[in-house]
Amino acid sequence: MGQAFRCYQVDQSNVAIKEHFGKFSDVLEPGCHCLPWCLGYQIAGGLSLRVQQLDVRCETKTKDNVFVTVVASVQYRAVADKASDAFYRLTNTREQIQSYVFDVIRASVPKLELDSVFEQKNDIAKSVEEELEKAMSTYGYEIVQTLIVDIEPDVNVKRAMNEINAAARLRLAANEKAEAEKILQIKKAEGEAESKYLSGLGIARQRQAIVDGLRDSVLAFSENVPGTSAKDVMDMVLVTHTLTP
Incomplete structure (x- = not known):
């Protein structure tokens, strides 16, 4: 037995x-199973229910005629309740998924310019996921998540983009340098103006002190020498200043 x-x-x-x-009989779940092989029962094969990942590289052209390679990452798994469909209805699951990804990307990207492709990559991923979910559910598979993980422009286009970005950075640096030099010149001019103002203020105060001292001297001389007026003293000072070599 x-x-x-x-x-x-x-x-x-x-x-x-x-x-x-x-002929299909049953789906066996994890565990140990006894099969009466003599009665015609056998195991046709196994099916993993784990999440699997497929990265698809699709080359296409944008609306502004730029060739790009779009890399889509698709996570999928077989549904336990539809295991028989997943096992019997598809010969190569990965090729089937890849075909649907190609169809959606090559239908979506040519409608967009390169910049828009980068901006709308989440929308593209959503379109791919919706189409895959609709198509693969009939084969017993569930699409867990779809992401656009990379968008690679043609090498020449990428080089041109790098040169444009480099030129833009140089222009920005030059503008910032010019603005800094302008600020330095303004600060320098303000400093020179402030210096001249303070210098003039010092000279004015110095002259005021000389005038005040001369006035005090004239008044003191007039008081100490009877009969002399302030005008007499000033005349004497002018004569002395003129005769002094």
Whole structure:
């Protein structure tokens, strides 16, 4: 009796497809299963329920005639309740997903200019995911997530973009340098004006002090020498200043 049965182990996160004389019979869940092979039961194969990832590189052209390579990352898995569809209806799941990704990207990107492709990559990813979900659900697969992970312009275009960005950075640096020099010149002029103002103020105060001292001297001389007026003293000062070599 023991030779009439075979034990088959199904690992965690997997299912096995059971057939009876070549016809689908049941989906076996994780665990140990005994199959009466002598009665025509056998395991046709296994199916993983784990999330799988497929990176698809698709070359296409934008509306402004720039060739780009769009890299889409698709995460998908087989649905346990539809394991028979996932096992029997598709020969190559990855090729099927890749074909749908190509169709959507090559239909979406040519409508957009290069800058818009970068700006709307999330919208493109959403379109890809919706189309995949609609198509792959009939085959027993669920699309977990779809991302546009990279957009690579043609090498020559990328080089031109780098040169444009470099030129823009140089212009910005030159403008900032000119603005800094302008500020320095303004500050320098303000400093010179302030210096001249303070210098003039000092000279004015010096002359005022001389005048005040001369006035005090004239008044003191007039008081100490009877009969002399302030005018007499000033005349004497002028004569002395004139005769002094």
